[in-house]
Amino acid sequence: MTTVIQLTINGMAIGAIYALVALGLVLTYKATEVLNFIHGDLLMASSFIGWGLIVVLKWPFWLAVLATVAIAMVFSWVLDARVMRLIVGQPQFAGVMLTIGIAFTLRGLVSMSFGPESRNYPTPWTNQKTQLGGVVIADLSLVIVATALLVTLALFWFLRRTTLGVAIQAASQNQLAAFLSGIRVKRLTSLVWALTGGIAALCGLLLAPTALVDISLWFVMIKALAAVVLGGFGSIPGAILGGLLLGVIEQFAGVYLPDGYKDAVAYLVLIGVLVLWPRGLLGDAHGRRV
Amino acid sequence: MRFDYDTSYRDGQALLRYGSGRAAYAVLALLLLAAPWALGKYYVGEMTYLFIMCIGSLGLMVLKGYTGQVSLGHSAFLALGAYAHAWMLGKGLPFALSIPMAMGFTALIGLVIGLPAIRVSGLYLAMVTLAFAILTEHVIGHWDAVTGGFNGMSVANPVVFGFDLSGLRPFYYLCLGLLTLVLLGLVNLMRSQTGRAFRGVRDSEAAAYGLGIWVSGYKVLAFVISAGVSGLAGALLAHHVRFLTPEGFGLFLALELVLMVTIGGLGSLRGAIFGAVLIGMLPVFISRIKPMLPEQVSKQFGLEIFVFGLILVLFVLFEPKGINGRWIKLKTFFQTFPLYRKDLFKRGKTYMKSERYK
Amino acid sequence: MTMFSVRNLSLRFGGVQAIADLSFEVAQGEVFAIIGPNGAGKTSVLNVITRVFDPSAGSVHFEGRDITQLARHRVVNAGIARTFQNIELFEGGTVLENLLLGRHRFGHGNFFAQWLWTPGVRAAEAASQAAVEQVIELLDLAPHRKSPVAGLPYGVRKVVELARALAARPRLLLLDEPSSGLNPEETRDLAFWIDDIQNDLGVTVIMVEHDMSLVSEAADRVLCMNLGQRLALGTPAEVQSNPAVIAAYLGA
Numbered sequence: 001m002t003t004v005i006q007l008t009i010n011g012m013a014i015g016a017i018y019a020l021v022a023l024g025l026v027l028t029y030k031a032t033e034v035l036n037f038i039h040g041d042l043l044m045a046s047s048f049i050g051w052g053l054i055v056v057l058k059w060p061f062w063l064a065v066l067a068t069v070a071i072a073m074v075f076s077w078v079l080d081a082r083v084m085r086l087i088v089g090q091p092q093f094a095g096v097m098l099t100i101g102i103a104f105t106l107r108g109l110v111s112m113s114f115g116p117e118s119r120n121y122p123t124p125w126t127n128q129k130t131q132l133g134g135v136v137i138a139d140l141s142l143v144i145v146a147t148a149l150l151v152t153l154a155l156f157w158f159l160r161r162t163t164l165g166v167a168i169q170a171a172s173q174n175q176l177a178a179f180l181s182g183i184r185v186k187r188l189t190s191l192v193w194a195l196t197g198g199i200a201a202l203c204g205l206l207l208a209p210t211a212l213v214d215i216s217l218w219f220v221m222i223k224a225l226a227a228v229v230l231g232g233f234g235s236i237p238g239a240i241l242g243g244l245l246l247g248v249i250e251q252f253a254g255v256y257l258p259d260g261y262k263d264a265v266a267y268l269v270l271i272g273v274l275v276l277w278p279r280g281l282l283g284d285a286h287g288r289r290v
Numbered sequence: 291m292r293f294d295y296d297t298s299y300r301d302g303q304a305l306l307r308y309g310s311g312r313a314a315y316a317v318l319a320l321l322l323l324a325a326p327w328a329l330g331k332y333y334v335g336e337m338t339y340l341f342i343m344c345i346g347s348l349g350l351m352v353l354k355g356y357t358g359q360v361s362l363g364h365s366a367f368l369a370l371g372a373y374a375h376a377w378m379l380g381k382g383l384p385f386a387l388s389i390p391m392a393m394g395f396t397a398l399i400g401l402v403i404g405l406p407a408i409r410v411s412g413l414y415l416a417m418v419t420l421a422f423a424i425l426t427e428h429v430i431g432h433w434d435a436v437t438g439g440f441n442g443m444s445v446a447n448p449v450v451f452g453f454d455l456s457g458l459r460p461f462y463y464l465c466l467g468l469l470t471l472v473l474l475g476l477v478n479l480m481r482s483q484t485g486r487a488f489r490g491v492r493d494s495e496a497a498a499y500g501l502g503i504w505v506s507g508y509k510v511l512a513f514v515i516s517a518g519v520s521g522l523a524g525a526l527l528a529h530h531v532r533f534l535t536p537e538g539f540g541l542f543l544a545l546e547l548v549l550m551v552t553i554g555g556l557g558s559l560r561g562a563i564f565g566a567v568l569i570g571m572l573p574v575f576i577s578r579i580k581p582m583l584p585e586q587v588s589k590q591f592g593l594e595i596f597v598f599g600l601i602l603v604l605f606v607l608f609e610p611k612g613i614n615g616r617w618i619k620l621k622t623f624f625q626t627f628p629l630y631r632k633d634l635f636k637r638g639k640t641y642m643k644s645e646r647y648k
Numbered sequence: 649m650t651m652f653s654v655r656n657l658s659l660r661f662g663g664v665q666a667i668a669d670l671s672f673e674v675a676q677g678e679v680f681a682i683i684g685p686n687g688a689g690k691t692s693v694l695n696v697i698t699r700v701f702d703p704s705a706g707s708v709h710f711e712g713r714d715i716t717q718l719a720r721h722r723v724v725n726a727g728i729a730r731t732f733q734n735i736e737l738f739e740g741g742t743v744l745e746n747l748l749l750g751r752h753r754f755g756h757g758n759f760f761a762q763w764l765w766t767p768g769v770r771a772a773e774a775a776s777q778a779a780v781e782q783v784i785e786l787l788d789l790a791p792h793r794k795s796p797v798a799g800l801p802y803g804v805r806k807v808v809e810l811a812r813a814l815a816a817r818p819r820l821l822l823l824d825e826p827s828s829g830l831n832p833e834e835t836r837d838l839a840f841w842i843d844d845i846q847n848d849l850g851v852t853v854i855m856v857e858h859d860m861s862l863v864s865e866a867a868d869r870v871l872c873m874n875l876g877q878r879l880a881l882g883t884p885a886e887v888q889s890n891p892a893v894i895a896a897y898l899g900a
Contacts (some may be wrong), residue, residue, distance in 0.1 A: 035413050086607050092412060093360055094606055097552055100545065101602030108596025116591050222424065225417055233414070260432040267421040267428070274418050275406035299774035478765035482773065483756035490749045493738035500698055500732075501816055502724040502753035557740055 002134045007251040013141030015247020016148035020203050021224035022231070022239035023152065024196040030234055031172045031192040034084065034095035039200050040221025041103040045110050046072050046204035047213045054121040061124055069201045076197025080190040103218070111215055119213040126209060144206050151199060152240055168192060226270035232280030241281055305477065322466060326459040334458050335530075340570040341465040342526045345472050347550040347566035348559060349519030352476065354548075355556040356485060357512040358492035359407060360416040363423025364547045367517045369430060369539035371396045371524025372445075373437055376534055379446040386450055393521045400517020404510040423544050431536040442535040445528045456529065465526055472519055476559055479515075488512055489557070542595075549598060553605040555614025564613040572597065651676040651852055652820055657706035659692055659876070666692040667703070668876040674820075679846050679853045681867035683860070683887070685896055689876040690856040691733055694822050697854075698723050698730050710820065724753050729818035731809045733825045733856075739798045743789060743808050744780065746797055750815030751776040783811045786848075787841060803834040814845070821845065823855035827862050835862055842866040860888065872896070 021039065028036040046068050053064035079102065087094045125139035159165035171178040171185045179185045207220060227246045231238025246266055254262035273280055296302045306312045326334045350364045375392035379385065403422055407415050430437045437443055447456035448464065455464050479485055487508050490498040495505050528534055546569055554565025576594055583593075609616055623630045652674040659667040666689045674680045682690045695701045697708055699720040707716040715726055729750075738746050754776065756762065757769035784790055787807050792800060797808055806829065813821060826842075827835045839862055845851050857863050863870060864884040872879040872893045880890040887893055 035416075083603075083607070090610065094610060096360070096413070096416060097548070097602060098606045100548075101599045101606060104545070104595050104599025105603060106599070108592045108594070108599055111592025112596060222420065226421070229414075229417060260428070264425055264428045267425045270421040271406075271418055271425070274410050274414050278410055278414065299777045300770070302777065303770060303773060475763050479759075479763050482762035482765065482769055483752065484759060484762055486745065486749050487752060489740055489745070490738050490752070493740050494736040496700070496732065497736040497738065497812075498749075499700075499720045500724060500730050500736075501750055501812070502721050503749075504719075504721045 003255070005133075006135050007255060008248055009135060009137055010141070011248030011251035012244055013138075013144050013247070014250065015227075015244035016145045017203055017207050017220065017243075018224050018227045018246050019240045019243025020148045020151060020199060020206075021220055022227040022243045023155070023236060024199040024203070025221070025224055025228050026234060026236055026239045027155075027192060027199075028196045030236075031168060032080075032084070032095075032189050033092060034099060035092075036196065037096065037099040037221070038079070038103045038106065039196065040218035040224075041106045041110075042072055042076070042197060042200040043204035043207070043220065044215060044217040045106055046201035047208035047217055048110055048114050048119075049201075050205045050208065051119050051121045051213045055119070061122075065202075065205055068205060069198045072197040072201035073194040074197075076200075077190045077194040079197075080193035081186075084193070085186065085189075107215065107218065116215065120209065121213065123209050138210075140206075140209055147202065147206060148240075151202065152236075155195075155236070164188075164191070223266045226266040226273075229270050229273050230280055232282045235280070235282045238280055238282035245281075303481075305481075326462045331458060334462055336571075336574055338458075338462045338465050339530055340567055341462075341469045342523050342530055343546075343550070343570040344469050344563050344566040345465075345526065346520055346523035346547055347554065347562040348472055348476055349516045349523060350547045351551045351554070351556075351559060351562035352480075352488070352519065353512050353516035354551050355558065355562070356480065356488040356492060357509055359509060359512065360412070361419040361516075362416050362548060363419035363421070363426075363541075363544050364516075364520055365539045365541065365544035366419075366423040366426035367396050367400065367520035368524035368527060368543065368547075369426055369536070370399055371521030372528035372534055372539070373430060373443070373524075374521070375525035376443055376445045376528045377436060380443075384450075385448045385455075389522065389525055392525045393518045396521025396524070397514045397518035400513045400515075400520075401510060403517070404513025407513060408506040408509055420541075420544075423541060427536050427540055430539070437536070438534075440536060442533050444533050445531075448529050461529065468522065468526065472522065473559065473563075476519075480559060484508075484511070492557075545598070549602055553601060553609075553612050555612025555617075558612075558614045560617070561612050561614030564617070568613065569598075569601075572601075649676045650674070651678075651711060652854070653709045654693070654697075655707050655709065657693070657696060657708070658704045659689070659696055659701055660704045665876050667696065669706070670873070670876065670878055671706075672871050672878065672881060674852060674854060677846065677850060677852055678868045679842060679855070679866050681863045681870045681884070682854065682856045682873060683858070683863060683870055684873035684879070687875075688873040690873055691824055692876075693873075694730060694824055694854075694856060697728065697822060724816050724818065727819035728822065729813040729816040729820075730822035731806075731813050731824055731826065733828065735802075735805050735809055737797045737805060737809055737812075740796075742794050742796050743784075743792045743800075743811075744777075744794060746808055746812050747780040747783060747815045748776055750783075750812040751779060753816060754779075779817075780815055783814045786814070786844065787811045802829050803831065806830060806834075810841070814849070814851075818851060820852045820854065823853060823857075825856055825858060827857060827859045835859060838862065839865045860884075864888070 021043065024039050025036060028034055028039070049071060050064055050068045053059045053067055054061060059067070083102065084095070084098065087098055123140065125143055128139040130137050130139055130142065159169055167178070167183045168188050168191070170181070171183055171188050175185050203220075204217065207217060211217065223246065224243065227242035228239050229242070230246060231240070231242030246269060249269065250262055250265055253265040257265070301307065306315060325337060329337070346364070346368055349367070350361065353359050353361055371392050374395045375388050378388040378391060383391070403419070406418065410418055431440050433439065434441075447454055448461065449455070450464075453460070455461050480488070487498070487503045490501065490503050491505050491508050498505050531538060550565035550569045551562055552565070553568065554563070555561030573594060576597060580593070605612060650673045653672070655671050657667050657670045658665070670693065682693060684690050692701065696703050699718055703716065707714055709715065710726055710728060713726070715723065718726060738749060741749075756772045756776065757766065761769050784793060787810065789804075789807065789811055792804055792808070797805060800808065806826065810823070810826065827838055830838065842853060842855075843866060846853060855867070867884055869882065870884050870887040871881045872887050872890070874896040879896055880887045880893050882890075
């Protein structure tokens, strides 16, 4: 029984990261109809920047976190305002290709500047554990879950309760109508990009201490895609739920299924859900209207 | 300036209507046939690799360029073709039988992947194929008994009716010959009913249904053809690399293929060739310019990824029609000289057709 | 002589009743117009006929055959072609290629013959081109034959769509708002063409239309719908003077 609880909690910790990454993906997708493949690489790049600030420049942890998030936000804002805007109105596929291209450019840049070695940096919670009942939890996992929770709640509050958030929602539903009602759609899109950029940086900084600062960190984005799909494409609560569920499924697969399944299970879920159950957990029906 | 003045329907059907075009292709054919005798060993090998990539690029072009179905995981079909072929050769099957069987096998997998593709489209399909590619790489890496896992698997020499074609020049001609066959076959297919139906499915499903095009059927057919051709490319690639490892068929290869068709120019076989040649040559080109770069940059791994990404970005932003689009513009410029206007190919203002999933 | 009939047709989307117990018959060689305020369910009728939607109840009959359950891509083989309200052309192709796609239902050789581009395929392609040329002639599309459709003016694109439907050699042609977006001159041309299609080609036409001048000029009979139901049916003059129709339009 303790194993089950332990696995569930470990799964939730990993799942919280998936959920947070998924959240960023869904946010950009809902607001701009772009499936943002840069997300994973921005996350990866942020972990490198965080490492540079903490280990090389010896900045305090919190300052480094703030700085990294700010850099990622500015980068994303500029990216949307200067690059992504050029392809507005082109088929959806152009957005996919463009973000993949930018993602690769970014990955190449990081790889050229930092080299292929993995690194690590200390956090206030490194190597600390908390005993809860019979279950041992790394403090880092608790921080991850707490951050995910906080970001989600803050985002919900922002989208539901603030004028800006409602404007974003309006623009995501009908850009032209929103524009005609006096909403500055372009600026809003950039704002959404900046927000997701900040979330990506946060994810990178949280993930790196458990998984090492490494180029391959971007791969978490594909796991997050599985989470997005599982939750029902375009649904923010769905993405959170899908992420948590996927984390737990992976943990259980690692223990109860033969070797090698743990890493593959996310992709099986992705394919399985899309083919058999495209609506996912909380999604609306999809498909273009005639 | 030249007008097409057709005097019979046959004129409109002809692939090369004018003497100039025929002469140009004849020269190209002669050059390609003579190349292995004029070039150094290294370049003969590189050209063979280009031919194989051309086949792979053509395979993806059928799917993506003609029916508009996005696949971010075509590396999987190359991998399946390569491993199936190598495995059958290892079991003692002759080359001439193993190649079509490997193609058939990948086509069958294409059918299996294509069937669900009827239900999902657009981004969903991109994600399914992406996951399929990662999964395939994963399975190959872990199925030691058949694939040799991460230790790899050696590939027997290609022996056709008693002749060993593993030599540099024989293998060059083998690949050139197969590429020509594939290209001609696809040219024929794309200019007849099947190709038209593919384009119809791509541009408007509603209209395609209304005109009697069985949309799902053609979508799956495109998957099958695409997978089969990619399987052939994989099988040839197996001989080229001589030793198969799962890493050789990773997402980077999938991206290379997507890059080829995208920057080549979607919806054109010529574009697939252009793209494959350019992207296939890029690593060679990069390794050539590396010595000229400062030490810090050149010794770092990642330059290739950076250049690939940058090229993709530039093409999407500035020439979405790809190299083929640029080629057509150039041709029109000279054919209509001096009447060419800069906005001749500018599309009329169209309202954004949202593809979002409501 | 009845060629086409819709019997007790209903279509429901969730709580919305798009078509409610609608019945009408169309005679061979007739031009039959469907009018009605926005949201009356006119386009839905065409969509049910061409099997885009499954009706909730009722049936559709064409030339003595029940086509309610036909596969969507087989409707044209039964002899029914259509155009769309918002032009659905194959944007990547030229006018000629669009029209040749209209000939899809006529065989052009099997897969392997196409692959090898056999003489049989070549002959079939040439025959299709000849057939397409007749349509080009009829609708005056010759100047645009090799133009990419994406760059053509709206009015011409509309005609290309009509031509593509005709290339399929239908016996029943469904036109969804053929005159929307056309200027008065183009609309007048359209009236003549519909006349040609009816009299020279012998094709029966059902059209959804807003422009009453076109309807009175081209249509033999008019069905007026409102809220998915039949409001009036008769000659254009009869329907126009029907009090219920006037009320529906004026919202009285």
